[in-house]
Amino acid sequence: MSTEPLVVFEAIDKFYDGSTKVVDNLHLQIERGEFLTLLGPSGSGKTTILMMLAGFEAPSRGTILFDGKPLNNVPTYKRDFGIVFQNYALFPHMTVAENLAFPLRMRGIGKSEITDRVRRTLDMVKLGALGDRMPTQLSGGQQQRVALARALVFEPRMVLMDEPLGALDKQLREHMQLEIKRLHEELGIAMLYVTHDQSEALTMSDRIAVFDKGRIQQIGAPEEVYANPTSTFVASFMGENNRLDARVRELRDGVALLQVAEGGPVIHALPVDAGLAAGASATLMLRPESLHIGRKEGAENACAGRVTDLVYHGDHVRLGVTIEGMGTLVARYPVDDRGPAVAPGDTLTVSWSARHMRAFAG
Known part of the structure; x- marks a missing residue:
């Protein structure tokens, strides 16, 4: 053949x-x-x-x-x-x-x-x-x-x-x-x-x-x-993503350290474009399912935020978490009796791995 x-x-x-x-x-x-x-x-x-x-x-x-x-x-x-x-x-x-x-x-x-x-x-x-x-x-x-x-x-x-x-x-x-x-x-x-x-x-x-x-x-x-x-x-087209604008502070061991906003948290992300360098602007993309509710072991990123909305979708829950200096991130997790019990107005920590957040130039 x-x-x-x-x-x-x-x-x-x-x-x-x-x-x-x-x-x-x-x-x-x-x-x-x-x-x-x-x-x-x-x-x-x-x-x-x-x-x-x-x-x-x-x-x-x-x-x-x-x-x-x-x-x-x-x-x-x-x-x-x-x-x-x-x-x-x-x-x-x-x-x-x-x-x-x-x-x-x-x-x-x-x-x-x-x-x-x-x-x-x-x-x-x-x-x-x-x-x-x-x-x-x-x-x-x-x-x-x-x-x-x-x-x-x-x-x-x-x-x-x-x-x-x-x-x-x-x-x-x-x-x-x-x-x-x-x-x-x-x-x-x-x-x-x-x-x-x-x-x-x-x-x-x-x-x-x-x-x-x-x-x-x-x-x-x-x-x-x-x-x-x-x-x-x-x-953006292949499923849902959280999108953030940031500026590169430095590249270290294949990971980009980025400042999301003046005075905001420093975020670790995986650089995608060769054009990323210290001082360059970047776009960060993070899928909702990659956000962990609570502090996940080994996750380079962890931020405190306030739950602003919660929507039940049957097999999963969509959670809006507002973080100072970053805006609102959407998290998605399966419905599970062992899952986190949260409600709008709660303060909690969300965390995610650098490899799950992509940094694109521009």
């Missing part, structure tokens, strides 16, 4: 008005069998990238390779991709089975094989008993399964999905995330997934490419992108 990437984007630019780049000098490889998610806010270029790969849009500059061959002039219907959209795009006048049979008939596959493939694929998405139903007789989750089955039934080399779960409620969306992940592992085909939902990307992906303004800001395994963001944008 080839070890070359399945898809390669080489220096791709995309303009719509001749001047503003929707996609800016994209270099990206998609490996065989991997689940790659394009994650970013609206307008970051991620859907345009999927549309260019599918053939619905053409690059303004650059080349897209699929299995080593240029795709730029290959029409959409000749690209061996299954595609799933947010709005399902099912034929309302066809039954579920007929919807799945359609792409097989278009490919000239025989009737008996069509029947067999439709049955096997419906069983795969756990809809084997609903082949005679019309799309309007199905729930939103069932319609999305049919759309996914139709994308898989002709055994494509790759599946492209553009916000496919956006119309589903939270519980069903989380269930479908696991179903799609199961199908990916079972089939072993490459999947390109577009979403603006960070938890969705973290749950499903082998790798995540975080986009902003048409460029990849960071790409890597979910745990790497979440735990080790390389910019303030990625740190």
Whole structure:
């Protein structure tokens, strides 16, 4: 089996008005069998990238390779991709089975094989008993399964999905995330997934490419992108963060010592940028789950503060702690009978490790 990437984007630019780049000098490889998610806010270029790969849009500059061959002039219907959209795009006048049979008939596959493939694929998405139903007789989750089955039934080399779960409620969306992940592992085909939902990307992906303004800001395994963001944008977009402005006092043994405010506490943090030096301004980022209620053994940072708000979220509690010279930090901890009993107005200590606080230049 080839070890070359399945898809390669080489220096791709995309303009719509001749001047503003929707996609800016994209270099990206998609490996065989991997689940790659394009994650970013609206307008970051991620859907345009999927549309260019599918053939619905053409690059303004650059080349897209699929299995080593240029795709730029290959029409959409000749690209061996299954595609799933947010709005399902099912034929309302066809039954579920007929919807799945359609792409097989278009490919000239025989009737008996069509029947067999439709049955096997419906069983795969756990809809084997609903082949005679019309799309309007199905729930939103069932319609999305049919759309996914139709994308898989002709055994494509790759599946492209553009916000496919956006119309589903939270519980069903989380269930479908696991179903799609199961199908990916079972089939072993490459999947390109577009979403603006960070938890969705973290749950499903082998790798995540975080986009902003048409460029990849960071790409890597979910745990790497979440735990080790390389910019303030990625740190802010990938989950919640406390953000503070500070000035570097000194660098000591790979740790930055920073003054958050005049007369405020000196904070230890892990420097991310090479540009950090004594006297430089910095932005500090600290995730709420990294804040420990009380004085944690081995934590370089500990500050006294007053509880200003407390919100119960079922599985966890969000706590706002106001610290003199630092403002209000948000802490998050799981609901546990052994956890701290606190209330608004209480004074307590919060602590955190330097390795959990990132210091970015500027």
